[in-house]
Amino acid sequence: MEEKKRVEFFDVLRCVAAIAVIAIHTLAPYRDLYGVIPDSEWLTAVTLNGSTRWAVPVFILISGALLMSDTRPFNADYYIKRRLGKVVLPFLAWSAFYVVLSGFSAQGFNSEVATETAANSWHHGTYYHLGFFYYFIPLYFVIPLFQWVNRHSNDGVWVAYVGVWLITTTLFLSHINGVWSSQYWLYTGYLPLGYLLYKRLPITSLTVAIATILGLLSLYFTVHSVVELSVMKGEYSVGRWLSYKTINVVLAASMIFILGRAITPYLPETLMKGIRVMSKYSLGIYLLHPIFLWPMKAFGWYQGNPSWVIPLWMLISGAGALTLSWLLARFKVTQWLVP
Numbered sequence: 553m554e555e556k557k558r559v560e561f562f563d564v565l566r567c568v569a570a571i572a573v574i575a576i577h578t579l580a581p582y583r584d585l586y587g588v589i590p591d592s593e594w595l596t597a598v599t600l601n602g603s604t605r606w607a608v609p610v611f612i613l614i615s616g617a618l619l620m621s622d623t624r625p626f627n628a629d630y631y632i633k634r635r636l637g638k639v640v641l642p643f644l645a646w647s648a649f650y651v652v653l654s655g656f657s658a659q660g661f662n663s664e665v666a667t668e669t670a671a672n673s674w675h676h677g678t679y680y681h682l683g684f685f686y687y688f689i690p691l692y693f694v695i696p697l698f699q700w701v702n703r704h705s706n707d708g709v710w711v712a713y714v715g716v717w718l719i720t721t722t723l724f725l726s727h728i729n730g731v732w733s734s735q736y737w738l739y740t741g742y743l744p745l746g747y748l749l750y751k752r753l754p755i756t757s758l759t760v761a762i763a764t765i766l767g768l769l770s771l772y773f774t775v776h777s778v779v780e781l782s783v784m785k786g787e788y789s790v791g792r793w794l795s796y797k798t799i800n801v802v803l804a805a806s807m808i809f810i811l812g813r814a815i816t817p818y819l820p821e822t823l824m825k826g827i828r829v830m831s832k833y834s835l836g837i838y839l840l841h842p843i844f845l846w847p848m849k850a851f852g853w854y855q856g857n858p859s860w861v862i863p864l865w866m867l868i869s870g871a872g873a874l875t876l877s878w879l880l881a882r883f884k885v886t887q888w889l890v891p
Contacts, residue, residue, distance in 0.1 A: 560824060562614055563831035565812045569614075570834045571870065572607035574841050575600055577681060578865045581854045586788045595779065597858045602775035602794065608684055609742055609796050609805035612691065616746030619695045623703070626696055636692045638891040639835075643685045645889055646839050650679035653843070658850045681842050687739045694740055707752055710744040717741030718799060725798035727791075738797035745802070749809050760814045767807020770800040829874075836877025836890030837870065844872035 582589065582597035619635070651673065655666030669678050677683035701709060720732035721741070732738070753759060774793050781789040792798050819827070830837070848854055848865050855861075880886040 560819075560828075561813050561816045562618070563824070563827050564816045564819070565610055565614055565809065566831040566834040567827045568808065568812070569607045569610040570830065570837045571866070572604040572610075573681070573838060574866050574870050574873075575604050575862065576607060577842060577845060578848075578862050578869065579858060580680075581849060581852075582858050582862075584788045586782050587786070593858050597862065598778060598782070598788075599775050600858075600862065602778050603771050605774065605794050605796065605801045606805035606808050609801060610808055611684075612688065612739065612742040613746030613749065613805060613809050615688075615691065615695075616743030617750035620698050620702055620743060620747035621751055622699065626699060631696065636689075638888075639685070639692070640689060642835070642839060642889050642891060643682070643689065647673060647678045647682055650677075650682060650842075653846065654678060656846070656850070658852075679842055681838065684838075687735055690736060691740060691743060695743065698743060702747075707748065710748055714741060714745050714748060717745070718802065721797060721799040721802050724795070725792050725800060735797060742802075742805075745806070746809070749806060750813070753810070755810070755814050760810060763807045763810040766803045770803040770807075774800050774804070833874055833877035833881065833890060836880065837873040839873075839890065840876050841869040841873035843876075844869035 579597040579600050582594060583601060586594050651666055651670045654669040655662050655664075657665075675686070677686060717737075718741075721738060723730070724733055724738060777793045778790050781791055781793075793800060795801065845865060854865070877890040880890045
């Protein structure tokens with residue numbers, strides 16, 4: 553019974569996180585148009601952007617919750633093939649694909665751009681959405697250590713760890729730099745946080761209310777601060793408010809995680825059927841949706857009010873990525889590309 557509830561809960565989170573990622577990438581052309589398009593249109597895009605930064609952190613919280621709660625003895629062969637390999641191999645394959653796509657524009661193919669993209673791929677994503685994997689994949693080398701600690705200590709260790717980590721995310725947001733500013737440290741903290749939110753936080757009206765209040769306040773201050781900075785500088789400016797490594801985004805991601813746990817048991821089965829399908833192909837959707845956004849950005853097909861243009865292209869790219877993921881998963885020769 554617990555397993556079924558757990559699976560449905562993560563299905564919901566994967567689904568909403570995938571939708572939020574698509575939203576972030578769809579609205580991108582509008583962000584830098586401050587003073588070019590009407591303020592109301594710019595605010596629509598910037599508000600959506602600031603309200604969805606929790607998407608990628610939620611994926612990391614899920615990984616922490618799942619893998620750190622795994623009590624089975626560590627099996628290196630299984631872990632490398634079934635855990636690490638399922639992420640690394642598709643990442644490498646799609647990185648090569650996007651090297652080629654990066655060279656295409658409305659004017660045709662530019663081999664110099666593609667070559668430069670390939671040359672920088674050792675430290676930079678070959679396309680805008682692949683940067684996620686450069687800090688996500690290293691987390692798989694930390695997880696076995698965290699699992700070992702879990703088997704030889706109590707959760708007090710993780711409470712203390714997360715407490716220190718939260719302080720450093722606050723320092724980072726405040727531009728107070730130090731050894732804690734390492735991106736690997738700041739991303740790693742999401743793993744035990746996900747574990748604690750899943751395994752140790754009781755879902756009560758009080759915990760849900762506190763998480764919701766803190767999360768909504770963080771979203772408000774995120775959007776307000778970005779708008780204020782942009783107006784002050786006369787151009788789109790975000791400081792660190794949209795970073796995945798700051799306390800405001802941590803609070804927003806935690807809110808989504810907790811609300812997902814709280815709401816999932818009350819969702820109708822008809823809705824859950826669709827959510828399960830989208831969750832199954834969530835990694836494929838993440839990897840493939842920029843293909844369907846390419847014409848929008850290459851040909852400037854985002855003219856119009858973002859209140860309808862963004863949802864339209866979200867639907868086109870999301871449906872296209874889901875369909876292509878389903879097609880690739882049907883054949884053994886390609887199903888590894890969308891695990």
